[in-house]
Amino acid sequence: MPVMNSAYNGRQPNDFKILTELEGVPNSRSLEVYKKHGGYSALEKILKGKMSQEEVINIVKASGLRGRGGAGFPTGMKWGFVPKGEGEKYLITNFDEGEPGTYKDRYIAELNAHMLIEGKLIAAYAIGASKSYIYLRGEFYDEIAWCEQAVKEAYAAGYLGDNVMGSGFKHHMDLYLGAGAYICGEETGLISSLEGKKGQPKLKPPFPAVKGYLGKPTIVNNVETLAVVPWIIRNGADAYKKFGTEKSAGTKLFNISGPVVRPGCYELPLGYPLKRFIYEDCGGLIGGKKLKAVIPGGASAPVLTAAEVENMTMDYEAFAAAGSMLGSGAVIVIPEDVSMVEVLENLMHFFKDESCGQCTPCREGTGWLLKMSRGILNGEGQLGDEQKIAEVAGKMMGRTICTFSDAAAGPARSIPQKFAHEFLEYYKKKSSAHGQG
């Protein structure tokens, strides 16, 4: 089977290496290599040290770790929502990496899926779950194989099973494959999918931490979030807090895409300057083109103009202050020669295709947004259409079960607002065509 060119060029200072410690290590995916680098010692520390669930949760809380899937919700707090006591609980890993621009989770699997498994075991111990799932994208054929292999190894080594490392802690893990639906990356959509239904998000309340998979308390965590947990347990919350900013602690995998010289997955501390990342770490744009805009957190993040990129730092607060979001840390670089109207049409096509069709504003709105932006592209637009797009998108926001409509509204509001002049050119084309005709 032809394998991807695994020359992942992570050119970064050594002190940032938490998740990417195994980068460049030969045979990195094996259990031996992982153990050599301290693998499963965090789990051992918890189980042998008989740490209580609260202690584990408190360490994670103290570390300031926030969900790396996009929303950035504090992880320790999320675990704390799970009702204490007996009863079936579930832990699910969200490996449905579908946000355009994002390819960090699969990189963790490529390095070593045991990071994820150990993280999951620790999380499962903290919330008292005896069963967990890894929900993988169906298209990730290589990653599925790597994860399957790792789970098998973990079972064989006694890290999974009825009696984990002889401690009496019981935990089983299974893989579950999606089948091509972006919405299954939403936690309740993922739960629906795992229940064998359409991946339609569920109404909240009740929240999944109380009533999730099959009505039982369920925690859904991103791969990156869980994979970093063993390091935090090993080195302590303070060590992790040393990285990043005060409110955005730790490091994060940033994945850059678009026409840049050195694309790839980079582990950087939060608060890292965006411009330095694009121009120094990634070598700038191919052919020395000028930057027009950046989508900083995956397709659903509102765009930033080149001017806004100048002094931007990559952390939750700075992006939020600029009206955008860190999201999954997927930086999409748009060069000067690309029309923003076409970018909008491309993004709207994605959101229209991926809307689950449950809530009316999103189901009808995404289709409408695509029709309008396509109309403008085809020269059928008229002055004010770009405002209408922004208005319709604004009316979809915050009015649906999940945040998919907000995601669609991100680009649909920001592009017409920040690049209105580009739309005018399309309207002009229409009027000049009429003039000739």
Add this chain to the structure above:
Amino acid sequence: MSNQVTLSINNQPVTVPAGSTIIEAAQKAGVSVPHFCWHPGLSIAGVCRFCMVKVEGMPKLQIACNTPATEGMKVDTLSDEVKETHKWALEFHLINHPLDCPICDQAGECELQNYYMKVGKYQAQMEDQKVLKPKALDVGDTLVLDTERCILCSRCVRFEDEVTKTSTLGIFNRGDQATIGTYPERKIKHNYSYNLADICPVGAFTAKDFRFKCRVWFLKETKTVCPGCSTGCSVNLFQNSSQREYYRLKPRHNAEVNGHWMCDTGRTMYEHLNASSRLASPQLEGQSISSAAAMQAVTDAAKGLAADKVALVLTAQFTNEEYVASLSALKSVLKSAPKVFIWRDESEKSDDFDGILFRGDRNPNTRGMMDVLKEHGITATVLKGDYAPLAAAAPELTLILAPEVESAYPNLAKAVGRFSELKKTVYFGNALTDSAKKLWLRIPVKTFAEKSGTFVNFNGVAQKLKANPAVFANVKGVDEYFGDLSRLAQSAV
């Protein structure tokens, strides 16, 4: 009390049980919150996003159907922000909704139309081609499905999953291609299918039975009771009053009896009400006579007969008042009670129950009839397939209160055949069948739609019938006929 919470809706305080949602509280307070997917008889879907209200202290608007009411909560449904949200929610519902109103049976009772008049009334902004989906699909003997009109509120899917547990419907595909449907070639078959047309807020499901028959704004509804079985569902009966034509029945919410639903069998209970299926005037040995003449004939026949030579055959399809009137009249005319028989169809399995509403006892007033007989101290003989006890009594005059809903008596013709072998039979009923023509005297009676009175259901719940104008002016109720009888007998004396 701790299990009650008090909140204010538009500054109007309302107290509801803890665990209620805002929309339930609003209903109690008499505040209408627009909604499509929420239905009090089904689980909460929260997908139409129409019922948004402002809750003080919450940054975003909340859906009223899934937000629990809490103590001291302040809800606002009238602010500009809420109104604007409703307007936009409607716009999203309408952009791909076809302009079918002129040919859609739902028009006039369509929630989309009503809300458009109430909260919408704007110029449509969408100028692009609407999404096209399959139309006028045959999904069973009772329903037509138009997937283009569907607003995907999922009420029907939930009804199938939760009430009938048949799960014949699903929503396929996704995004704006999402389409409601059955599995190809599989039809909706259960006995509650018309409820799907009822709960559909738009015209996606329409009843075949009512398809193109009449526009709903010509119909007037009467609150009455379904005569289809001993459950006695509360219903609304729809009549076009200018044509004196009945078109349909719909369930009326009654928590004690039927909740929100009724069965398809009950829906047919309008068919026997219309003139075309009824006897217009009394028939004495095949000759049309007036009601007065008919009752004179009965009075003459009863004259001088001993009480045990008169048989009264009852079916449990009449009101308590009619049983009382007939028994009292006969008692006064004959000086003592006649022999009373109860006629039940031989195929009847009175203990049958489908688990939802429909019962094997197809008579609406069995309990009421038994109560009246008990009050009068009468023990009746049941005729069920075996008519020998009646023949053995050798009555000179037999008065039969025949079933109004003849479809509940599949062996009616056979029974009538037996009755025709008796001496003088007076048949109070509307039968047009051939075997009935052999009877001595047939007298048409008012149907449940035309009389007031009481039905007592299997569970002892008494409900009143409400009278509509009679289809035939000369046709009377059983109580009126028997009133005539005792008056005529009196004046003869």
Add this chain to the structure above:
Amino acid sequence: MASFFSAGLNETIKGYLGRYETKRSSILPILHAIQDENDWISPEAVQALEAEHGLSVIDVNEVLSFYTMYRKAPPKPYRLEVCGSISCWLNGADKTISDAKSYIAQAEKSGQSVPFECHKVECLGVCGYAPVALVNKDRYLNVTPELARKLIDDYSKKELPAAAKKCAADLAARAAQK
């Protein structure tokens, strides 16, 4: 009555049915398994799932129609699926797609049968190495129009995958039945 599925597939299906907390959860993996063997999921397969394994056709059809990876019509033996989402599009995915499509169309015009179809799909999740494409289950990065042509040529020379052969045989059998 003979089962619609092969013995091996039946075993796999039974395995999935017992693997998760609810029977319904097994629908997605079962559909994957059927597709792996038959190359697509036919209406007959859906009905057989109900008849032989008790999975409701409505539940199965809802899932089948919701997820895009399931093929609801018989496909060609090889599918070149090129990501057209924003990152790949910025790096010229459109060119790759239109070129590959016209390459296939041209070859077919000249009478050749090409065991390939080309689709635009949404994000494949390796956005740094755009454009990304899948040929059946094999992933390729930086798929330029030239690479796409090469892939089409190379795969066309190979022996057909087992699933494609099964699919063709099933269709032939169905046609013969009619």
Add this chain to the structure above:
Amino acid sequence: MAYVNVSRDPERNWKNGYLATSMLGLGTTLVTFTKQVFGLEESNTVQWPEVEYQYSDRFKGAHFLTKRPDGRVRCTACFLCATNCPAQCITIVAGESPDKGVEKYPVRFEIDILRCVFCGYCEEACPVDAIRLGPEYSMAGLAERKWVYTKDYLLERDAVKRKVGEKQVSKKDENVKHDSVDSALPNIHLTHTGGGH
């Protein structure tokens, strides 16, 4: 009681008197009559029924039903005309149209012309431009059946063909737009989306 105050000419003389003005009027009549008898002036009187008067296009005379380009009746039996009719003279019985794109059509469409007040509300209410009041004004008849206009009469009578002709085919946006949609069950196996993810 209400009354109207009619102002009189302040200068009352014989010219304003009854007799003088009457004679003046008769004089005008006599002059016009003489002119027309000798053909010096054209007469406005129409020699009906030998000559037919042409009212303007906006005249609200007897109704007719318009047709679709394929010749079928345009009416979709929505009952809006019947609902709007103040005289309640329209009777419609709807049925399933053989044309699947239309669904509903009038099996019977009758107007009791004796009850009609020619207000034109039916025309106004119609959402599909199916009913119009035509230029026909002569509706006298001897038999009752003549005064209940049937669907065929409303669609096909000679007077309409003659006077309205081509205009009977309505050019309003076709309400039929689903001819192309497959009316089969939503069979997902038929709607393969091309493997798009």
